[in-house]
Amino acid sequence: MSKTDSDIIQHTELVHEHTLFAEPIFEFGHFTVTNSILNSWIVVLIVIIACYVLKNKIKEVPRGAQNALEMVVEAFLKIFDGVTGSRERSMKFFPFVFTFFIFILLSNWMGLLPGIGSIGQVVLHDGHNVFIPYFRGGTADVNTTLALAIIGVVASHIFGVVAIGIWKYFNKFVNINALLEIPRKIKKDPTIIIVNPIKIFVGLIEIIGEIAKVASLSFRLFGNIFAGEVLLASMAAIFAFVLPIPFIFLEIVVGIVQALIFSILILAYLTMATSAEEH
Amino acid sequence: MDSLIETFHIDIKLLIAQMINFAIVLSVLYFFALKPLMKTMQDRTKKIEKSLKNAVEIDEKKEELEKEYKVTLAKAKGEANEIIKKAVVQSEEKSKKMIEKAKNDIGQIINEEKAKLQNEKQQILEEIKNDMVDLVTLSLEKILEKKIDSKEDMDIIKQSIK
Numbered sequence: 001m002s003k004t005d006s007d008i009i010q011h012t013e014l015v016h017e018h019t020l021f022a023e024p025i026f027e028f029g030h031f032t033v034t035n036s037i038l039n040s041w042i043v044v045l046i047v048i049i050a051c052y053v054l055k056n057k058i059k060e061v062p063r064g065a066q067n068a069l070e071m072v073v074e075a076f077l078k079i080f081d082g083v084t085g086s087r088e089r090s091m092k093f094f095p096f097v098f099t100f101f102i103f104i105l106l107s108n109w110m111g112l113l114p115g116i117g118s119i120g121q122v123v124l125h126d127g128h129n130v131f132i133p134y135f136r137g138g139t140a141d142v143n144t145t146l147a148l149a150i151i152g153v154v155a156s157h158i159f160g161v162v163a164i165g166i167w168k169y170f171n172k173f174v175n176i177n178a179l180l181e182i183p184r185k186i187k188k189d190p191t192i193i194i195v196n197p198i199k200i201f202v203g204l205i206e207i208i209g210e211i212a213k214v215a216s217l218s219f220r221l222f223g224n225i226f227a228g229e230v231l232l233a234s235m236a237a238i239f240a241f242v243l244p245i246p247f248i249f250l251e252i253v254v255g256i257v258q259a260l261i262f263s264i265l266i267l268a269y270l271t272m273a274t275s276a277e278e279h
Numbered sequence: 280m281d282s283l284i285e286t287f288h289i290d291i292k293l294l295i296a297q298m299i300n301f302a303i304v305l306s307v308l309y310f311f312a313l314k315p316l317m318k319t320m321q322d323r324t325k326k327i328e329k330s331l332k333n334a335v336e337i338d339e340k341k342e343e344l345e346k347e348y349k350v351t352l353a354k355a356k357g358e359a360n361e362i363i364k365k366a367v368v369q370s371e372e373k374s375k376k377m378i379e380k381a382k383n384d385i386g387q388i389i390n391e392e393k394a395k396l397q398n399e400k401q402q403i404l405e406e407i408k409n410d411m412v413d414l415v416t417l418s419l420e421k422i423l424e425k426k427i428d429s430k431e432d433m434d435i436i437k438q439s440i441k
Contacts, residue, residue, distance in 0.1 A: 021288030031292055040300045047304050051311035058315045060323060095313045099305040142287040147297035
């Protein structure tokens with residue numbers, strides 16, 4: 001699988017372990033280039049090349065790849081309509097959410113390619129020979145998934161502020177409006193003295209909810225993809241031929257499903273953030 | 280939190296790098312693929328809708344034209360029939376008139392001829408009379424050999440003829 005360097009101690013055993021983190025490959029100034037970011041760069045490159053090829057092929061009368069892409073776009077818009085409730089909003093969010101899907105899907109599938117996770121170098125680490133692969137699936141690294149989750153959640157807040165105004169949006173979390181309402185409406189509706197403090201409390205819980213969103217998004221994706229890679233490696237370790245094949249198919253499906261879940265959740269957050277508070 | 284960062288090697292630089300990756304993917308995908316693609320798709324939808332609407336309009340117009348054509352055709356037929364009828368009536372009238380005129384002319388000619396014949400007959404009769412008078416006169420002269428006064432003569436002749 002890998003070539004051993006001459007200066008590695010021959011007696012020690014070669015350690016093949018799947019780390020929870022992406023291993024650094026080399027340093028570039030102060031920037032540590034890890035194997036997962038290398039994979040992400042490949043994904044970016046693939047997208048750029050594909051778009052460059054596609055750019056000049058978009059015609060009024062579709063042919064070949066354009067047909068397939070249009071079919072995918074139509075299917076996605078249909079799913080999105082179910083979440084957003086209107087085609088206009090789906091169209092507005094589509095490019096952003098679709099980018100999540102493409103980026104995550106390619107990253108997931110890139111981790112399944114032969115050579116990724118199996119071609120690498122052996123370095124001496126704490127007296128052990130440790131195998132470090134050159135490439136690691138982009139989404140099998142918390143840095144990637146966390147970055148994506150942060151972008152998604154932050155974008156949903158930006159969209160929300162643009163859609164319903166900063167004051168209204170701010171009151172979703174720190175409900176000053178509810179507090180100001182109490183003396184105004186107390187004569188008409190005395191229950192407001194109980195209801196509105198609850199509203200304020202719910203608003204504060206929402207802030208924690210936003211952090212939870214980031215955590216759940218990033219760790220769900222990371223967990224699924226990382227587990228898949230570990231599963232494939234374990235199966236390959238048991239018996240390298242035939243046995244991993246069904247699991248590879250499983251991981252292909254998991255790759256689509258996780259990309260879809262991530263993007264649909266982002267879409268749901270965007271939709272929730274851009275609709276005014278309803279009670 | 281620190282242990283979390285330690286376990287997963289969360290690095291702010293890597294986070295930012297991945298965010299930049301995402302931004303690149305988003306902008307490339309949006310400007311080179313999705314924006315033109317969605318625009319062409321929308322344009323196509325509009326075009327097809329317009330064409331369908333136009334087709335309906337064209338059909339309607341065609342039906343209208345057909346109706347108009349039929350109406351015009353029927354009208355033209357009616358007019359033609361009327362003209363033919365009129366022409367027939369006119370020609371019949373004309374032929375009647377002509378026949379009548381011809382009849383009249385023929386009648387007139389016959390009458391004229393009759394009158395002429397009558398005249399001629401009269402003339403011939405007179406001539407014959409005259410000739411007879413002359414003849415009688417001559418014969419009488421010869422018989423009598425003596426010519427009486429011509430005036431007397433005439434009287435005698437006239438009396439004898441009567």
